[in-house]
Amino acid sequence: MPSSVREESGHPVNTSPAPPSTVRPAPVLPYRALIWLAVGTFSTGIDGYVLAGLLPSIATDLQVTEALAGQLVSVFALTSALAAPLLGTVTSGWERRRTITLALAVFIVGNLLVAVAPTYAVALGGRVVAALGGSLLTAAITGYVIHLAPPEHRGKALSFVLGGWMTATALGVPVGLVLGQSSWRFPLIMVAVTGTVALAGILLKLPRLHLPAGSLADRLRPLRQPRLVAGLLVTTGILCASYTCFTYAVLILGPTHQAGWMMIVIMFGYGVASMLGNAVTGRLADRFTPLRVLTVLLVGLFVDATVGAIAFSVAAPGVIAVLGLVWFFAAGIGNGGAAVPQQARLAAMAPTSVAIVMALNGSAISLGSALGGGLGGLALTAGVPPPGLLYVAAAVLAVTLALHGLVARSDQAVAQRN
Missing domain, CATH: 1.20.1250.20 (MFS general substrate transporter like domains)
Structure with missing residues (x-):
């Protein structure tokens, strides 16, 4: 079947036949849809940095050393590194919006698990779950933008979407740390809420995109x-x-x-x-x-x-x-x-x-x-x-x-x- 990009309504944005290895990009860059991907990367950016500023509180609450508390950051990154190419391959034949929404949902669930974790082991498990969703989300969003955006706008589109991560570093993390002064769990709830907002926007506004499996x-x-x-x-x-x-x-x-x-x-x-x-x-x-x-x-x-x-x-x-x-x-x-x-x-x-x-x-x-x-x-x-x-x-x-x-x-x- 020829590859195509379709809007949520089902009307084709691009239905021209294309070789199996290529996908013809949409003629106009849909910023009104990509903004929700930026919100998604914003939530992952907060998650990637905020815990580093709360290690003493985490260690005290979960009754572990600060070095062990730091491994909640490390295990997320290590899981992401190992899982990204495998999950990307398993889901490569899926419709892209479906992949993005599933990955974001798993990421949200993982953060909620950490937020309510009664023990360090449960928190560690929640970080693994969040990393599985986050690693797939990053790869899926990058691939989506590269294939959806016209070639002359791809750099701009990637900068726009991935700018959510940089914005999270400058703005989201300090807000999370302010919340963390009451409880280190609150920033994770904030990440989950932000991710949920992004999930709703993606389901409502993001066009469907089918890519060839790899x-x-x-x-x-x-x-x-x-x-x-x-x-x-x-x-x-x-x-x-x-x-x-x-x-x-x-x-x-x-x-x-x-x-x-x-x-x-x-x-x-x-x-x-x-x-x-x-x-x-x-x-x-x-x-x-x-x-x-x-x-x-x-x-x-x-x-x-x-x-x-x-x-x-x-x-x-x-x-x-x-x-x-x-x-x-x-x-x-x-x-x-x-x-x-x-x-x-x-x-x-x-x-x-x-x-x-x-x-x-x-x-x-x-x-x-x-x-x-x-x-x-x-x-x-x-x-x-x-x-x-x-x-x-x-x-x-x-x-x-x-x-x-x-x-x-x-x-x-x-x-x-x-």
Whole structure:
């Protein structure tokens, strides 16, 4: 049967015959429908960050250590990394709106389970459920936008929809932390409510979209390129270094900036810094090469972590209070800014498999987040003081920089052969 895109009413938006491997995009970008996808990514963005600012409350309520409480962040990311390509393959033949709504419903249920969890084990299970829905949701939304939007508007459409995540970092997380001052469970209820609003909008406004089914082999075929695998590992390294510290930021900054309202302001600042980094590097990547921009960012993140670690070790408390914020906000700019040049670089490595590469990059992001949270938890359990996590992050960034250099040399070799 020819592929087609149909509105909820059943009237065809595009019924022209298309080859089995392609789907003809809708002629007009339906922002009135895509806004609900942005609300959906907004809810997943809150979920991805808000718990990191509530670890002491979670640990006290569930009667576990703060390092174990941090694994509620890590297990979500690890489950997402492993489940995304598998669930994406299993559901690849489904109608896309159906996939998105199912994934969002599972994500909502998982967050409600965590919100009412009487024990740590139940909370951990709820995070796994939420991650299964969230990982499929992210992949389904990305694929939907890429295929629905006209080619000349795809970048704009992706920026619009995925902008919900960045907005959540700057606005949703501080609101969640305000609610969390009464109970750490309230932000999760907020995530579920926001997700439910998005679910209703998607069911009412989002056009149906049928795509050809894809196999797991198709999704993993780009991994046959060692250069691309190394590039994906650079993504993992950046996120691992980031989450080694971000997951436990409230413990690192807590001694000089009391938890509570001050941490809410600091988290808001981190979100704004991330948005700024994302906006600026997007333009720089167009003006210069993504490779150059990414190199500068990686060097900057390494220097920031190293100088920050030394400052926490030797500086006076008053100086640490200032330099700690400089380190944290600079990390926000670097981590938020690395996404655009890294995605552009990976897409250039496999221009005929961009959608698949972006899905794999999403798994690399989740894997790095999980490894970072886990690595930080292990370090704290081993007796490393929270500020010592900056040394761990610096070591991860050093390895990532070396790998980045190898990939850059490989890029040059390929360019010379062509």
